[in-house]
Amino acid sequence: MQNLRYVGKNLFLEKLSIVNILKKCKTPFYLYSENQIIHNYLKFTKTFKKTNPIVCFAAKSNSNVAILKILGKLGAGADVVSGGELLKALKAGIKSNKIVFSGVGKTEEELKIAINKKILLINCESESEAILVDKIAKKLRKKISIGFRLNPNVDAKTHKKISTGKAENKFGLSIRNFKSFLKDISTYKNIRLDALSVHIGSQILTDAPYKKTLSVMYKLIKQLNLKLKFVDLGGGFGINYSGKEKIINLNKYSNLVNSFSKKLKCGIIFEPGRSIVGDTGVLLSKIQYIKKGSNKSFIILDAGMNDFMRPALYDAKHKIIPVSKVKSKIEGLIEFVGPICESTCKFGTYKNYQKIKENEYIAITNVGAYGSSLSSNYNTRPLIAEILVNKNKLKYIRKKQNLLKLINS
Numbered sequence: 001m002q003n004l005r006y007v008g009k010n011l012f013l014e015k016l017s018i019v020n021i022l023k024k025c026k027t028p029f030y031l032y033s034e035n036q037i038i039h040n041y042l043k044f045t046k047t048f049k050k051t052n053p054i055v056c057f058a059a060k061s062n063s064n065v066a067i068l069k070i071l072g073k074l075g076a077g078a079d080v081v082s083g084g085e086l087l088k089a090l091k092a093g094i095k096s097n098k099i100v101f102s103g104v105g106k107t108e109e110e111l112k113i114a115i116n117k118k119i120l121l122i123n124c125e126s127e128s129e130a131i132l133v134d135k136i137a138k139k140l141r142k143k144i145s146i147g148f149r150l151n152p153n154v155d156a157k158t159h160k161k162i163s164t165g166k167a168e169n170k171f172g173l174s175i176r177n178f179k180s181f182l183k184d185i186s187t188y189k190n191i192r193l194d195a196l197s198v199h200i201g202s203q204i205l206t207d208a209p210y211k212k213t214l215s216v217m218y219k220l221i222k223q224l225n226l227k228l229k230f231v232d233l234g235g236g237f238g239i240n241y242s243g244k245e246k247i248i249n250l251n252k253y254s255n256l257v258n259s260f261s262k263k264l265k266c267g268i269i270f271e272p273g274r275s276i277v278g279d280t281g282v283l284l285s286k287i288q289y290i291k292k293g294s295n296k297s298f299i300i301l302d303a304g305m306n307d308f309m310r311p312a313l314y315d316a317k318h319k320i321i322p323v324s325k326v327k328s329k330i331e332g333l334i335e336f337v338g339p340i341c342e343s344t345c346k347f348g349t350y351k352n353y354q355k356i357k358e359n360e361y362i363a364i365t366n367v368g369a370y371g372s373s374l375s376s377n378y379n380t381r382p383l384i385a386e387i388l389v390n391k392n393k394l395k396y397i398r399k400k401q402n403l404l405k406l407i408n409s
């Protein structure tokens with residue numbers, strides 16, 4: 001996250017001092033760097049320039065309409081996983097011919113929206129779903145372009161809760177079942193198989209699983225002699241959460257994808273989420289109380305697991321940094337926790353952290369992906385604000401939810 005840095009003792013995002021932002025904006029809130037989003041997206045498209053893929057931003061990683069709009073303006077499409085995300089992508093001005101729809105449990109209502117809005121591709125994840133698409137399309141007297149998401153049975157070597165491409169995972173259709181369905185597909189007159197897709201997991205840090213998937217797909221397409229408009233290679237590219245992780249150098253993979261695309265004469269779709277927005281946001285939170293425990297001190301924040309769920313859900317580690325640095329240290333252990341009545345509502349343990357006091361502020365870093373989009377009203381807490389920084393300008397892109405409205409809804 002190049003746009004987040006200390007100037008002297010104080011943390012800045014782009015050209016704004018966070019101390020100053022905190023004088024105007026009440027915590028907790030998400031704060032994003034617009035120029036980091038733009039940088040990440042352009043870097044990704046540059047890496048795959050030769051292949052000229054359709055880059056469908058995975059809207060579930062951050063579905064704020066203002067952020068979808070920024071990406072849409074740069075030419076991004078969207079990968080959506082619900083009717084709601086589909087309508088948000090359209091609201092953000094993303095063209096329907098750049099929207100792909102993934103997910104194992106799309107309802108008839110959602111499929112109808114997708115068909116009526118003429119999106120690029122419905123990526124079916126079961127035979128039954130493809131048959132339902134055919135049935136709806138027949139009623140509407142349309143022929144619908146579909147993809148099949150395959151489960152290539154490749155280990156993404158990532159956290160088991162975000163692995164999606166192994167046989168034991170619910171996602172995609174096994175190659176065996178796909179082959180068998182293919183024999184009957186011509187009986188369904190209102191669908192046309194235009195694409196195959198894969199998405200093997202998230203926060204992937206090595207290129208081996210991607211290479212393996214590419215070779216599985218290549219062999220299959222050749223063996224079955226499929227003529228496809230697109231192969232959708234999904235997302236999953238990892239980011240450097242700790243500052244020490246090695247992330248994939250995508251240049252080699254880009255060459256492989258390019259020759260794959262040329263040999264099979266098909267277009268390529270990508271669905272990156274985390275790698276576009278993950279390192280673009282921080283969650284600002286106030287230290288409400290400090291309480292001594294038996295072997296550590298609890299730093300009780302005003303942000304909770306309902307605002308930011310990743311540590312509780314995936315054991316995710318996110319660096320917590322002070323908004324203003326001081327030299328003196330706290331001896332012993334501290335644990336940052338939130339107010340929610342769950343023991344998993346905690347954000348990280350540190351040894352010899354700098355001195356911090358009640359009513360001071362910290363930033364939880366790299367929360368741009370699967371942060372606000374995973375938040376909830378648990379404990380009847382309103383959804384928090386989201387604020388966007390561009391150079392020295394500040395803009396609310398979501399107001400904090402109104403508590404009375406929440407109670408009365």
Ligand SMILES: *Cc1c(COP(=O)(O)O)cnc(C)c1O
Pocket residue numbers: 058060061079081102103199201202203234235236237271272273274275369
């Ligand atoms: C979640 C998801 C993505 C995005 O994954 P990232 O790890 O955020 O890049 C892409 N495609 C599908 C089908 C998904 O479910």
